[in-house]
Amino acid sequence: MGFFGKLFTWWDGATLGTALELKRIGRKVGTDTLGNVYYEAKKGGRRFVAYSGPNDASRIPPDWHGWLHHQIDGLPDEALPPAPKFLKEPTGILTGTPLAYRPSGAIERGRQRAAASGDYEAWTPDQG
Numbered sequence: 263m264g265f266f267g268k269l270f271t272w273w274d275g276a277t278l279g280t281a282l283e284l285k286r287i288g289r290k291v292g293t294d295t296l297g298n299v300y301y302e303a304k305k306g307g308r309r310f311v312a313y314s315g316p317n318d319a320s321r322i323p324p325d326w327h328g329w330l331h332h333q334i335d336g337l338p339d340e341a342l343p344p345a346p347k348f349l350k351e352p353t354g355i356l357t358g359t360p361l362a363y364r365p366s367g368a369i370e371r372g373r374q375r376a377a378a379s380g381d382y383e384a385w386t387p388d389q390g
Contacts (some may be wrong), residue, residue, distance in 0.1 A: 284312055292337055294326050295351075307332075318356040 267319045271322065288301035288310060294316065297314030309330050310324060325338035334341045364370045 284310055292326075292339070294323050296321055296323070298322065298326070300326060300329070318354060323352055 270379070275351075284301050287305075287361045288308075291302050292300050293329060298369070299312045301312065302308070303310070309332070311326070311330060313321065315321065323338075324339045325342055327339050328334045328342075367373060
């Protein structure tokens, strides 16, 4: 996104005004693996995030989410134990994307629903 995009749009990362304001009122405390930058206010203890891409809260890793909401005092790298080896990287919200879950009867999968068993009777309203 070019200079004018950063100047006026808010939905795809921080605008130029927001980035300048964050640097004025806060100090940078860290970044995550997705490139989001985290700030803490110089006065008052408020915490902020400047997204590296679309402004989507699901793009904040769980450890930084805890820091933003004052669930941990220190930075995640210092205050939390290392993640277990079996833990997967968090994903964003996949709804509306090709990677979203679609059950076997979904329109996107050809509407092939498993046949109902013999004990199923469709409901019909009383005709009387």
